[in-house]
Amino acid sequence: MSKSLIRIAPGALTIGKPLPWDVFDSEGNILLRQGYVIQTNSQLEQLFERGRFKPRKIERPKEETFEDLRQRNPFAEYGDLLTTLEVTLNAITSEDPTAQKRLLGLCRMLDKTCQEAPDASLALVHLYSISPTIHEQILFYGILCHFIARQFGLEEKRATVLTAAALTANLALVPVADQLNASNTVLTDDQRAVIRKHPARSIQALTSAGINNKLLLRIIAQHHEQADGSGYPEGLSGSDILPEAEILALAERYVAMITKRAYRNRMNITEARKLIATLADGKFRPAIPRSLLQVLGDHPPGMLVRLVNNEVGVVTRRADRTRGPFVKAIFGPRGNRYNGTFERDTSLLEYNVRAPEEPEIMPSMDFSMLWGFRS
Template sequence: MPNLVRIAPGALTIGKPLPWTVFDADGNVLLRQGYVIQNDIQLEQLFERGLFQPRKIERPQDEILEDTRVLNPFSEYPLLLQTLESTLNAITRREESALKRVLGLSRMIDQMCQESPEASLALVHLYSIEPTIHEQILFYAILCQFTARRFGLDDKRIAVLISAALTANLALVPVADKLNASNRVLTDDQRAVIRKHPARSIQALKDADITSPILLKIIAQHHEQADGSGYPQGLSGTDIRGEAEILALAERYVAMITRRAYRERMNVVEARKLITSLANGKFRPAIPRALLTVLTEYPPGTLVRLANNEVAVIVRRPHRHRGPFAKAIIGPRGNRYNGTFERDCSLLEFNVRAIEQPEVMPSMDFGLLWGFR
């Protein structure tokens, strides 16, 4: 059968029907369109052996627009996730718009982080209880933007890094949510999928004509470690690009503050301690220092209990020798305030007494805390 091509990682998902019939290299039918993939082993076999006949999907050019508005991270959140999903789908379908979509989304995230830095960091911390894989990828990109700027990378390198953060885990998209929801020890097949995901993501990008050498190298190296214990090549020291280490650290931090079926999430104080320990061998020290400087002791979006027993949300990091600022949302007796009250946490009565880590975040329009209407 003519025009058969390899199945790209990210194109198939466990529990969802096949979008097309899958063939082997000789053109024999392996599985017919509509078959629901049952497990990791089937998914692995399809990635290894499966071929399909792609349909060319024409999309109007005006679908991809430049956005010149000041972006409210909270109101844009659903759009960002939808755009990320459609961008990754465009890569796996080898659409002509794939590169343009990646670059457009990268610019949107960079713009948002520059215009609304406190709210953008808060987005990561307020929505990190049990995020989907697409949410996690968005958080990686946001943290990479901030860490890279603090580390001193120029605009061009930051743009490539954000694009790498958005695409490096493309091959894990079909299985990540299932793995995070499982409290069982990983099987050998699941470990193989994880270890192969950098190479498979790279291949999917190449198939979609996204071939930036730096972008692909960041993805290839983002699970290497400075002490040589990483994969796939066991690189060490300066053989690993700084951008790859920044992406790796962003992924680690999100994993720390995220709840998984097999463990509870850390609070930001615990996560900071672990990041500090990673500077001694796993990463070159300047990169963890850059992330810790960005986060500060209490990052925006952290829920805290104040000395007066109010519960507040950190809205601004320390600035010009003044401590972090918060907005109180719950009174000392547990009553929800009608509105919010700004608190300077450098004042004794509003000092941070403890981190609050609720199982469910309070229901409110968080954008209001940062002045968005």
């Protein structure tokens, strides 16, 4: 196994963020599990010096596709999804002849993961939301679009095209997005121009790579239009805007609300849900914000909450018609960290959710274990 490991590049890990994959030493011995949160600069430096990870082997797509029968574990797939996304976007910008096949393969991979493990897939959006990279943000857009589209009632073929649009609409922003998010100054005119032109530039990159699906390109062209006519680039309004474009716009807005940027703090999820509820008034078709709220529930997977008994835990399963959300308690009432985890049915009075917990640094946890996946 040690031969398949590669060194961690500086910049790939960040203090205060969960590890996206298991980290090994040069001999293949595990150092830290996925979900561990780096706490100090010295710890970060040691990982850059000693740490290795196992990358996914990205192969050239073959003419014959095969059915992937593996059980989907979104936490184990997370690093693979990000790597595949980066490779796919690079293939598009370099006009690689495999770009379209790569994009279709990535869409199938993401859709299958969301279908087989919906709560765990939604949890990725919230567990990694503190300071995500541009590739993480794009992945979150794809996950949210998958669920909103189906709740809204979009037919399957159109929903799949929407996933592809979510993964490529911000292609032109990739080189500058992390820099923009890290800036705590007012945007310059040049930066604003880059942002306003990114739908057209993303479309240009896609067509140059031989990706010409008309619906895909229309979704991207319209995803910053608004129902009241105040959007760009065409100032479209009402039914002139595709519902797919509005779904993508709402996914982007929700991710922006719950993520931290250098120039502002993030909203907690409860506040974000309240704001989404107001967006049905003129900015979106009313059914689209409602669909997102139904997908999330009052307490979406991956959200940290404090219970009535003062335990702190992670929501692992959304509420259904008979029971509240299920929570895995990770901290005891006195703030002590549990050695394991304890499932709490929050429909029971003593385990009712009292308030959201929104830490600036996510506590370390073994995501696969919390959701019952085999590591």
